[in-house]
Amino acid sequence: MFASLSERFDGIVKNLTGRGRLTEENIKETLRAIRIALLEADVALPVVKSFIQRVQEKALGEKVLNSLTPGQELTKIVKDELTLILGEATAELTLSKMPPTVILVAGLQGAGKTTTVVKLARFLKEQGKKKVLVTSTDIYRPAAIEQLATLAKQTEIEYFPSSTNQDPLSIAQHAIQEARKLSCDIVIIDTAGRLHVDNEMMQEIKKLHAGVQPTETLFVVDSMTGQDAVHTANAFNDALPLTGVVLTKTDGDARGGAALSVWETIHKPIKFIGTGEKIDQFEIFHPERIATRILGMGDIVSLVEDVHQKIDQKKAEKVAKKLKSGKRFDLEDFLEQLEQMNHMGGISSIISKLPGLGSVPKALKEQVNDKMFLKMKAIIQSMTIKERRFPDLIKGSRKRRIAMGSGTEVQEVNRLLKQFDRMQKMMKKLKKGGMMNAMRQLQGSLPPGGDFNLPF
Amino acid sequence: MIKIFKRKNKTQETEPVSVFDKLKTGLRSTRKVLTTPLSDLLLGKKTIDQDLLDEIETYLLTADVGVSVTEALIQKLTKQLKAKQLNDEAVLLNSVRSYLESLLKDVEKPLHIPAQQKPFVILTVGVNGSGKTTTIGKMIKVLQNEGKTVLLAAGDTFRAAAIDQLKVWGERNNVPVVAQQPGSDSASVIYDAFNSAKARGVDVLIADTAGRLHTQSHLMEELKKIKKVLTKIDESAPHEVMLVIDATLGQNSLQQAKQFHEAVGVTGIALTKLDGTAKGGIIFAIAKELGIPIRFIGVGEKVDDLRVFNASDFVKALFE
Numbered sequence A: 001m002f003a004s005l006s007e008r009f010d011g012i013v014k015n016l017t018g019r020g021r022l023t024e025e026n027i028k029e030t031l032r033a034i035r036i037a038l039l040e041a042d043v044a045l046p047v048v049k050s051f052i053q054r055v056q057e058k059a060l061g062e063k064v065l066n067s068l069t070p071g072q073e074l075t076k077i078v079k080d081e082l083t084l085i086l087g088e089a090t091a092e093l094t095l096s097k098m099p100p101t102v103i104l105v106a107g108l109q110g111a112g113k114t115t116t117v118v119k120l121a122r123f124l125k126e127q128g129k130k131k132v133l134v135t136s137t138d139i140y141r142p143a144a145i146e147q148l149a150t151l152a153k154q155t156e157i158e159y160f161p162s163s164t165n166q167d168p169l170s171i172a173q174h175a176i177q178e179a180r181k182l183s184c185d186i187v188i189i190d191t192a193g194r195l196h197v198d199n200e201m202m203q204e205i206k207k208l209h210a211g212v213q214p215t216e217t218l219f220v221v222d223s224m225t226g227q228d229a230v231h232t233a234n235a236f237n238d239a240l241p242l243t244g245v246v247l248t249k250t251d252g253d254a255r256g257g258a259a260l261s262v263w264e265t266i267h268k269p270i271k272f273i274g275t276g277e278k279i280d281q282f283e284i285f286h287p288e289r290i291a292t293r294i295l296g297m298g299d300i301v302s303l304v305e306d307v308h309q310k311i312d313q314k315k316a317e318k319v320a321k322k323l324k325s326g327k328r329f330d331l332e333d334f335l336e337q338l339e340q341m342n343h344m345g346g347i348s349s350i351i352s353k354l355p356g357l358g359s360v361p362k363a364l365k366e367q368v369n370d371k372m373f374l375k376m377k378a379i380i381q382s383m384t385i386k387e388r389r390f391p392d393l394i395k396g397s398r399k400r401r402i403a404m405g406s407g408t409e410v411q412e413v414n415r416l417l418k419q420f421d422r423m424q425k426m427m428k429k430l431k432k433g434g435m436m437n438a439m440r441q442l443q444g445s446l447p448p449g450g451d452f453n454l455p456f
Numbered sequence B: 001m002i003k004i005f006k007r008k009n010k011t012q013e014t015e016p017v018s019v020f021d022k023l024k025t026g027l028r029s030t031r032k033v034l035t036t037p038l039s040d041l042l043l044g045k046k047t048i049d050q051d052l053l054d055e056i057e058t059y060l061l062t063a064d065v066g067v068s069v070t071e072a073l074i075q076k077l078t079k080q081l082k083a084k085q086l087n088d089e090a091v092l093l094n095s096v097r098s099y100l101e102s103l104l105k106d107v108e109k110p111l112h113i114p115a116q117q118k119p120f121v122i123l124t125v126g127v128n129g130s131g132k133t134t135t136i137g138k139m140i141k142v143l144q145n146e147g148k149t150v151l152l153a154a155g156d157t158f159r160a161a162a163i164d165q166l167k168v169w170g171e172r173n174n175v176p177v178v179a180q181q182p183g184s185d186s187a188s189v190i191y192d193a194f195n196s197a198k199a200r201g202v203d204v205l206i207a208d209t210a211g212r213l214h215t216q217s218h219l220m221e222e223l224k225k226i227k228k229v230l231t232k233i234d235e236s237a238p239h240e241v242m243l244v245i246d247a248t249l250g251q252n253s254l255q256q257a258k259q260f261h262e263a264v265g266v267t268g269i270a271l272t273k274l275d276g277t278a279k280g281g282i283i284f285a286i287a288k289e290l291g292i293p294i295r296f297i298g299v300g301e302k303v304d305d306l307r308v309f310n311a312s313d314f315v316k317a318l319f320e
């Protein structure tokens, strides 16, 4: 998410920084470009209008016009305003003093509520060491209850069963009773998707809310939502005292306008984002980091945290030790590194967080995709253990065999060997080894705009 | 508000409403609360000037029509304004409408199933939660009304309880569902279903697939593979690759259409969730850029809530 928006901003900002002084005309031109970029990113029109107005007021002030680096001044204004729109600070989940804390999840059809319920439950269980119980009050959509039951079981979370002939409020109340009995800390209630114009269904959820008095009422929004986000967010916020928002499906290429619109519209913070279909693809939302990301400055902080959380530290240490002891970094290690990358959501997720991504040409970005990694994996897996340890062995006929085995071409095997060679050289340079350093190295090795090759 | 849903009695039939009525009801409820219809905007305007064109621009942008189509239209109107061709608001409204209709006229092509093509294979694809499975459920009814027999393939082997969800739709409509275990290979389920459809002599096979973002290249590869195994049985299969698009989504839907089209050659589109306040304006850009036929629109969650797409009704409902 946000990638193309940041690409656009990058262009706009570059255009400005090249100039010595700014005229009112330049600024207007820039603002128009920003307006279009925001609209194409699905930022709600009223939000775009007030945003542009605020930036304009500040930009036309003395400070920018007289500055020697007007581009930078303007960038700063835009960034500050973006951060403001996204909500100022990371918002925490509130837990009740009297457990169990009840969390109600609401939203339109297909937004990602059920998935979010389980992701949040897992998050609270793993990060907060809480005992969590989930239940479904979606008595309408076929197999909605089974969906939650299946996910809860897979994730090993307490699940309170329900059925389509029960009343949603009664399900929820019984689930809370059960949670007390099991001394759970938190109960998360899944609800059916509903349209904000469906009076009957909006009444139902109001009644549900009044009946269970949740501490948190989260509104789940698809990050690909268009201009309608304003209408739905407003309507749900009027019907229910929302306490926060969860933005889902941010793993796609949506430009994330909904994120920018929601805060401006209902002034409720985005607390979490969903970054994939898998239950562990879920993150706390950091507005300030996202604003930076949109402006093409990268989200190094999140990346570093990712590295910490998702990299298997033991394996990383193993490689590091191996390198320290003077042993060679071989294709087995390379394969392991690839797996680790995968854990972090794949290369596209990593790249999206690197600074300067706006200036990496799109074609190149597409070239460095996860498919390529799958291929690389397949190639290495088609080698014998001996070949992995001693890549120099891999010559003509072996290459052909490996290519056949992995369903690739000999050129691709060659390319991989070359990349490996580069990686090996880089690894030699690293004193400590491991991903963290590699990442840092990688960061420095991305020439802005130019032809770049990932050193692995 | 006129009640569109009778959620408590899902199986109960509602009195027949025309597409246009239903669309209008959805859109009208919006307007009362949220926006002014374009016709109201124009009503009683004495002068047709740039300010009014700006208002039209705003109107289209908030309907997700997007910058490129909106700008093209506004440019056209500006020219007409300068040439003094926009004498009154009726002419203006007409100009707006005819431009938008012209974009959709060419893609107004209902799904046609030739009798000699048996079984006719429909592969449904789309991003997560767009309404694929529900649209399949609703399509069964449309096909049955045409006297066709249907078989379903539970190709979403990934999402939790997706198979059960499709089975419920099968039961509701008395249609068999070919399914395997969750986690099994989607292509192989659909391949088996195709063979079974042939053996049973059914008219139409509809295959469900797991929702996937168009950026996930390995999942797009999986769709290509499904297509490939189908051609092993019949060169011409699948006969329809139907992309299901959620009208609530914005400009990203154009990206979806492009990527799915590139990967598996989309031959038809269903636009869902038009019963809310979203207007699905991105469909204009999709029509303009890709020219893919639009088959159906979804106007609710019940089995009867699918309509054959009609360009002028769609544009009318947007403005009246």
Ligand SMILES: Nc1nc2c(ncn2[C@@H]2O[C@H](COP(=O)(O)OP(=O)(O)OP(=O)(O)O)[C@@H](O)[C@H]2O)c(=O)[nH]1
Residues within 6 Å of the ligand: A109, A110, A141, A193, A195, B126, B127, B128, B129, B130, B131, B132, B133, B134, B135, B156, B159, B162, B209, B210, B211, B212, B244, B272, B273, B274, B275, B276, B297, B298, B299, B300, B301, B305
């Ligand atoms: N209001 C309304 N809801 C719809 C419409 N079509 C589908 N839905 C609802 O949207 C949600 C998602 O629909 P599904 O059919 O499960 O979507 P899908 O694309 O199969 O979803 P995945 O398989 O999870 O990717 C469900 O709650 C449906 O009831 C429509 O036209 N109007």
Ligand SMILES: Nc1nc2c(ncn2[C@@H]2O[C@H](COP(=O)(O)OP(=O)(O)O)[C@@H](O)[C@H]2O)c(=O)[nH]1
Residues within 6 Å of the ligand: A107, A108, A109, A110, A111, A112, A113, A114, A115, A116, A193, A248, A249, A250, A251, A273, A274, A275, A276, A277, B128, B129, B159, B211, B213
């Ligand atoms: N790619 C992606 N898919 C998601 C995400 N969250 C949910 N989904 C998918 O979106 C679809 C709808 O989700 P679901 O939880 O059933 O939505 P609900 O109808 O609101 O309960 C399912 O296919 C989910 O797997 C996410 O963050 N990324």
Ligand SMILES: [Mg+2]
Residues within 6 Å of the ligand: A113, A114, A115, A138, A144, A191, A192, A193
């Ligand atoms: Mg659900």
Ligand SMILES: [Mg+2]
Residues within 6 Å of the ligand: B132, B133, B134, B156, B162, B208, B209, B210, B211
């Ligand atoms: Mg489905």
